[in-house]
Amino acid sequence: MKSQCEKATDFATLHERGCFVIPNPWDRGSARLLAGLGFRALTTTSAGYARSLGVSDYQAGREHVLAHVRDLATAIDLPLAADLENGFGHRPEDCAETIRLGAEAGLVGGSIEDATGDDRVIYDIAEATDRIRAAAEAAKGLPHPFMLVARCENYLHGRADLADTIARLQAYQAAGADVLYAPGLSTADEIGEVCRSVDVPVNVLGGLGAKPLSVCELADLGVRRVSLGSWLHSAAMTAFVNAAQDESFGYVADLIGGRQMDQWLKEGAG
Template structure:
């Protein structure tokens, strides 16, 4: 049985990293069987009435992460965008601060938010090298995930993304993540290109892929991003559209019974 957050990362036996957006959703997910929780920059931004992509500050992300850590008794990882700065030393400081509040790990992207421009290859690698050195200097174990987001944003192709994750591995990353490749074949190629655990995102077309299928190609971790939060927003949208448009309240009959909800929150 896995005993640490790192131990959960097993090739061909992926765990679900459940992205929560507040203490209540974190408690519910933990109560329903999540082995680990993660923040989601997008889902967190939605709770503040903001769009995704570079709208949060590091202080906001750290405070939000602390709320989730306090809410559950399982590991919590941080979706920390680009490390909240361009310079390698900023990424290192972000890791240090994340470790101080008790996060089990964080992910760092290679995109200069709030733009979608990818960092130059050499700078992107130096950022991960600095973050990894800071992670190793922490008194506790810490899982650093290096993300290659330029593929998703159309800034480079799959070959470049794979070159990047290989360089991130050499620089000291513990896990790698290329969000939203074009196909399962491409995701399988990503898994084969590295000895590190690979994170896959169960969103978009990949929401139709089962855990068994992810496992078969070597995925070690499946995250949800903001997808589960957007499912709740779909429920609000559908119910409110019916209420305010037609005076139809029938969507409210699908509400989770109060006693079940309170049991999970308790």
Template sequence: MSKAEKFRALHHHRAPGDPLVLPGPWDAASARVFAEAGFPALATPSAGVAASLGYEDGQVPADEMFAAVARIVRAVDVPVSADVEGGYGLAPKELVERLLEAGAVGCNLEDSESGVLKDPHAHADWLAEVREAAGDRLFVNARVDTFACGVADPQRAVERAALYVAAGADCVYPIGAPPEVLPLLRAGIQGPINVGAPTEGGPTPAELGARGATRITFGPGLQRRAARALREIAAGLRP
């Protein structure tokens, strides 16, 4: 079984309250920490990687992002999915080729740009092209940015998710969805659902799983928490 097949299998037949937890490494060292802790797969956060490279979120050149993903993949034996934002303007075939060259088994793809939602039908068509180019070699996690863009109605997220699943997405990610609407999303969305979780406080991964999450990611939360800890250590080193 390939790493991509193993990664896809991790998303299925999960019991409620037992979601797939995917820490987000921002460099090779953090990836090794998470792999050594026993996590079966990892999912890079674009904002965390950006911070490690000295950029603001959304400002990393494509070549640097793919190179960073490749370093993370080389550092561990477990499958790694990559957040590649909106695809960096690459044609679907080239995007897929770049992801596979980096060794990624999956990708996150956003449906907004600069805080504005994309046309869902056009985006679904684009996702279908990505799916066709990738075949079964990549697990496609389609982000649904309605909540992040201020659209609070869960039905709008469900509608977009349906289009993306029909286009071939393996999973959908209604980023920023309030925990209380997760049961509604679970009832209306076919297939796996990715939910973002806080690294401190708030619902636990198990609690989010009980509400309908299939898998849990943390965005840049782990990188930012590590940076806070490092700042505290640094402050203690000053005379």
């Protein structure tokens, strides 16, 4: 198994080489399957993991999320990043502590978002920037590289304000974020404008829009990283629900064989 420092260096290098897909497992098995399929890094999904516990998104809590990170970090020999929600607290110190704890659990990257989780919806830009700055300072103090992602949640909360989104991302970059992410952007014009407006790698949530942009199209716009959020967990659960309700059992003929899955799991264990 590679050391955490080696994984961190590999992860930073991935962001320099061009556009790559970083899928989101929700448990040990899905992480090993993705590793066995040849992906070069993984990142957690807050929604997928929470739902796998039987609770809704944002209800798992920091201790469960850190335990999840520790489990995945020992399951695969790949760089692991995480959706760290809003840092599990409103104070900048909460964000910093979450980054340190995440790194101790095995992470080489993680995101902090500017959604409050309360009636304010989105932190004002000054407060949000202070939170990213504290997280960045904590990340820079680690003994290995750590790719800090700053997330602007405007579009996920019905605030399709591209100018404000870009202003926030620029402020987060200035505060020390290594990667910027505005989940919900779906058009080439929006994504291209964001990429042209900042000087650090941009992450995009793939699959959005009436005609989702391909990885190649996103790369041409300047995107460096494409994550899948909770899509894989939702796809798996959609198939699960549909199969459970199919009294004809027609789905069985199209299943991936158990031996093939076992082989991927073996390869994904490293």
